[in-house]
């Protein structure tokens with residue numbers, strides 16, 4: 001369908017008309033939620049990112065429980081379509097939105113009061129989160145908000161710090177101090193992946209050979225299968241890395257319990273500091289690094 005009518009507010013065929021035209025193609029099964037989503041779509045004249053969508057549950061996959069917060073249980077998922085971002089556009093042929101973030105990471109949080117939904121409520125959520133839409137778990141019948149953390153320091157974007165944060169659930173060093181240390185470096189890596197350290201499982205290292213000893217202890221040489229992070233690859237929803245099988249040095253960590261950002265920055269003056277690993281036999285934690 002080609003639209004002939006213009007938006008009275010914008011005096012052109014704006015996004016709002018495309019949303020309006022699609023109202024008949026979806027329902028949440030709850031009139032209040034339908035009205036809530038529609039109202040917000042009808043207000044998105046200038047910025048597509050302001051709109052919310054009804055997101056069918058079967059468009060979400062790899063759904064896992066992660067934590068609990070003031071709203072209740074929190075889940076993580078990937079969203080097949082991804083959101084309609086600022087650069088999205090209406091495709092007349094498919095009668096759908098062109099999207100740029102397929103398979104994007106999202107969080108799901110239970111909607112406590114599905115019958116008290118207002119623009120004010122949406123705006124309140126949007127202060128803290130990227131708010132994409134609402135879905136419903138077909139088993140529990142719970143309505144859930146589909147959203148993402150955003151970085152206030154980076155103009156409310158999903159910066160590298162947020163990308164790292166989305167992955168906190170998926171690794172641990174086995175030592176709370178070291179986890180916190182690595183997480184802190186990752187949360188400081190807003191636009192520069194080199195600021196971040198990683199937990200590097202020992203089995204991602206091979207050809208490990210003793211080479212020498214200095215005031216820090218023994219130094220080993222190894223190859224690191226994955227290589228270090230260059231930048232976030234939106235298409236693959238993963239980090240783009242550099243130099244697979246890169247040579248690295250492993251050095252004992254003298255004081256695994258006094259780890260700070262300052263310590264990391266001090267090491268980084270002398271070395272390319274990639275992350276931490278643990279020898280499963282000796283249980284020694286080691287820094288994975290390279291001479292500059």
Ligand SMILES: [Zn+2]
Nearest residue numbers: 007010014045
């Ligand atoms: Zn308009």
Ligand SMILES: [Zn+2]
Nearest residue numbers: 013014015090
């Ligand atoms: Zn258009």
Ligand SMILES: [Zn+2]
Nearest residue numbers: 151154159190
């Ligand atoms: Zn940031």
